Amino acid sequence: MRVSLFIPCFVDQMFPQVGFAVARVLERLGHACEFRAAQTCCGQPSFNAGYWDEAREVAARALGVFAGSEAVVGPSGSCVAMMRVFYPQLLAGTPHETAALDLASRTFEFGEFLVERLGVTDVGARFPHRVSYHDGCHGLRELRIREAPRKLLQAVRDLDLVECDEPESCCGFGGLFSVKYPMISTAMAEVKGGSLARTGCDYVVSSDPSCQLQLDGWLSRTGQRPRTIHLAEVLAGVEA
Amino acid sequence: MSQASTAGAVILARIREALRVPAPPPQMRSHATEQAAAAGPGGLTILPADVARPWLPDGGDTPEERVAILTENLRRLKAEVHRAADLAAAADLVATFAADRGWRRVAWHGHETVEPLAIRLGCDTYRVDDRQFDKDALEACDAGITACEAAVAQTGSILVSSGSCGGRALSILPHVHVVILPAVAVAGTLADALDLVRARHASRLPSMLSFITGPSRTGDIERILVLGAHGPRELIVVLVG
Amino acid sequence: MTRAAADTDPKTVFEAEEPHLAKRKFLHDAAEHVRDTAHRAFVRKALGGYYTSRDTQQARYRDWEQARDAASLAKWSAVNRLDELLPRFVGNFEANGGRVHWARNADEARTIILGLLRQARARAVIKSKCMTSEEIHLNAAMERDGYGVVESDLGEFIQQLRGEPPYHFVFPCMHVRRDEISDLFGRHLGTPPTDSPEELTMIARRHMRRLYVDADVGITGANFLVAETGQISITENEGNARLTAALPRVHIALAGIEKVVANLDDLAVLLPMLATAGAGQPLTCYNTLYAGPRQAGECDGPEEMHLVLLDNRRTEILADPEQRDSLHCIRCGACLNVCPIFKNVGGFTYGTTYQGPIGSVITPHLRGLADWNHLSGASSLCGACTDACPVRIDIHHHLLHNRRNAARSSPSRLERLGHRLFALVASRPWLFAAGGMVVRRTLWLAKKLPPPLLRAWLATRDLPRPPARSFRSQWRSRP
């Protein structure tokens, strides 16, 4: 299969290694990856802030960028949810509606794509560490992804997966929320980050670099042990 | 026009105006309900009580199952359940409670399942339905004995009414509520119990129908469960037959 | 006791005299509350047991998701037929011997109730929990007119003594520690100190019994209005509502017009859903249906029953098909119980009658979007509320809808400019790449001299070191 990589704007700028890890895993499984360089951002920041006209502009553009691709795969539950769940709503009643629904049907979150679309759980990775998985809320509740990343992690050699006691709690990132309401956002990081740290894990694995930004930022500031790592990096066999 | 009728007319006009634009049915997760939604708000077919509702908690298919589920639910709710072969045995049982627990005065109402027990109690009794009862006197009673309309296995509830279970206060004011439940009155589900009552009181529903699900309780203090908030601290169900 | 004297002046947090200050107050109170880590832990712990009992009870449903579908359908079909069902309900309620009074707004509702109290020559009034009465500030109005009123629900009673509104619309005093309650009872009722929740409950029980017997008027809310039979349905655990509607001479109930359901069959689904979602119970301890006052042949009950039906801008929500489903709310409180915002900022910070996610959705409709949109902003949109809602209200997406409506009706110039600029950059990949590089290269500087948004981030969190090259640039040079 020819996979079109959907690399969200801040992955592009801040976490390039995650994009490469995605490509490495997919290529190892025999799929070709392409990166359409015209892509920028999915428009979620404006959408979430209520500026839907601006978001619509960005979204309509993205439809064009990914037109004709076989499968669009992104390493962020949040940005994939934007494309799959919110584009059709945002563009409903516009000339782009059909294209939005079409793109939605071809767009997948990385872990979900492996398990649900390709039917793969063991990608041949080894990661000799204790890890805990953090469910990003968009992946969990907009895309209904819960089992896929866990299945993938359980198949990794020498990896010890432990659940935290707040598995369904939000990390408190929420995009602009984290800077407009920093005290609430931080309080949420304390709850989720604290719960993850208590598992005694070496790494917090996530499918959402935005959650990583938040959790890592707080864990690092408070001097706690676990670092965050993207699921794709674990599956690519890369240690941070 | 009076204020009342004007306000009512205005509100109803606002409602009609507001509903001119339809709202889509809620997003469904299951196919069966989706079909019902497609029929539109007036054509709802999912909910009639005669359709089994296989998604709610189980209420049992046979009388034995129903009694078993009810008993288990009542125990979980911290109600007492006792079985008696007939009303005479029930009367003995309740008389023992009265003696063992030191009840001085027990309130009751005239009903074929209650009267035989009341007359055999070894303590003072207070009947509430042969004249206007005195609220203070009822408040001072240690226990109240009532009949019931039905019981609901599914939820562990007892259904009482103001019509045939001694009014509104008897089942809630005394510290202990003893309820006489003929085994045949155990219904499977809430809908079944409501159906039964509707059929029984076809001409006019009693002014109060109450599902009692365990002894009175509160969690208002630190979310810690305490029994006997304002209503009965103890709910004693005597299952007869 | 005629009047529950409050410890402090009744908190006026709700009726912010100057509604435009609501946002500033929210930010201030949230910051304050978040610092109180002991309190936050206390609230988390209090709600900890909720998850266990809810999950246990949900597991007894043969299919919880399908039950949610059915419950949401029942409410959808009722709310979208309100024009037909409400008059049907009223007709049947009056045929049962009750009287209906219509109130377009809070002021009319208060006037009606005060009029009824006058007519009844009420001396003592007992009340059971009713959030709609909080919405219209009924107690304050009654006290102004000289009526002693006592809240009989334990949590509401404690809040009344404390002079505070409810902290959580189902668990009104969940934020109060037992030692505080013991002190409170000591001061007001002269009881000896105790640290047993059971003892404390018994103190309130003993105190209240006299009051039920002596009250001339009982005021309750209503959870459902059954169109088919003209009954009102009241859900409670303590038995105080039962007593309130049993012993006084006059029963007055107050309810929003959206509480109508079509028939008893629908009710038989909604009652268990309400109890399970809200508190993990199979059914709340007392679920009572009232059809008018005492009937001939019944041995007790009130001589009169009145029902005040309140609009108070509910019809405005009804007129918005997108958010009409927020009128499906059965006030179970589940969305609050699972909400990380609620758990971290506490109930009072909202400054609203209805706290938590559903409050953040409906308050802008009830009290003005311009002043209350910040509640929609104060969410990470995690969606825990929507997952918990037994009637499938699209709660967290409605927060998005409120944000969109606010950006349309009262956009902040600066924000609009920011988003326009962003759209401009995002539409030009070269500009986007160049902009990204500038940000990466200057991040070290920005950390030293941070602009306000970055400062807010850096106060509690680190930022990763930006990579030298972006993904797009590295991909281009990939072998």
Ligand code: SF4
């Ligand atoms: S919105 Fe849903 S979860 Fe929240 S109180 Fe209402 S019914 Fe319950």
